[in-house]
Amino acid sequence: MSIAHNIHTVTQTLAGTGCRLIAVTKTKPLEMLLEAYGAGCKLFGENRVQEMVEKYEQLPKDIEWHLIGHLQTNKVKYMAPFVTLVHSVDSLKLLQEIDRQAARHGRVIECLLQIYIAREESKFGLSFDEARELLAAPETAALANVRIVGLMGMATFTDDREQIRAEFRSLKAFFESLQQSPLPANAEMRELSMGMSGDYDLAVAEGSTLIRVGSSIFGSRQ
Numbered sequence: 001m002s003i004a005h006n007i008h009t010v011t012q013t014l015a016g017t018g019c020r021l022i023a024v025t026k027t028k029p030l031e032m033l034l035e036a037y038g039a040g041c042k043l044f045g046e047n048r049v050q051e052m053v054e055k056y057e058q059l060p061k062d063i064e065w066h067l068i069g070h071l072q073t074n075k076v077k078y079m080a081p082f083v084t085l086v087h088s089v090d091s092l093k094l095l096q097e098i099d100r101q102a103a104r105h106g107r108v109i110e111c112l113l114q115i116y117i118a119r120e121e122s123k124f125g126l127s128f129d130e131a132r133e134l135l136a137a138p139e140t141a142a143l144a145n146v147r148i149v150g151l152m153g154m155a156t157f158t159d160d161r162e163q164i165r166a167e168f169r170s171l172k173a174f175f176e177s178l179q180q181s182p183l184p185a186n187a188e189m190r191e192l193s194m195g196m197s198g199d200y201d202l203a204v205a206e207g208s209t210l211i212r213v214g215s216s217i218f219g220s221r222q
């Protein structure tokens with residue numbers, strides 16, 4: 001099936017929900033990104049900074065670039081001029097570096113806190129308690145060039161759909177509890193990034209506002 005057809009299939013499930021699609025373009029060539037762009041998709045997600053920078057430079061400038069993968073502090077400077085949303089903030093140190101680089105470009109960079117919800121050892125992210133601590137820290141409130149706008153999470157890689165649903169539901173519940181909590185002036189709970197090719201239907205049903213879909217649109221990766 002064509003990329004346009006696949007995008008249509010995914011976006012159909014989003015009708016009336018307010019949830020938006022991020023096409024995850026990592027490892028895929030520019031021609032495929034242009035095909036998605038031609039089909040109306042303007043939000044792209046990459047998990048490596050260098051690859052995102054190279055693609056940004058060669059593609060139309062009305063594309064929103066989302067950094068969804070684990071981020072090292074020494075890479076922040078390369079994407080600070082243009083990145084739209086960083087989904088993978090998992091430490092104060094990283095947030096401070098994003099703030100510093102955003103300031104150099106006169107920008108405020110929006111970020112999500114990546115929350116660990118999976119029953120797996122390998123995934124990055126903060127626990128609920130660590131996220132609350134980060135949001136309560138005076139060092140966080142002092143940052144003028146970042147804005148925390150929500151949370152991101154990845155479910156366990158499993159066929160057990162009920163487990164995946166339960167993980168998404170727990171993240172949504174935490175998101176809502178933060179919406180009811182006092183937050184620093186540079187934070188709000190507006191975006192909930194959850195759902196990938198195998199589980200975006202569940203994520204949308206559980207209240208996702210941003211799904212990150214790669215292989216269902218572009219085919220599997222090596």
Ligand SMILES: *Cc1c(COP(=O)(O)O)cnc(C)c1O
Pocket residue numbers: 024026047068069154195196197198212213214215216
């Ligand atoms: C690769 C990736 C995705 C997309 O995965 P698919 O299963 O291909 O849809 C989503 N989120 C993150 C963080 C990723 O690294």
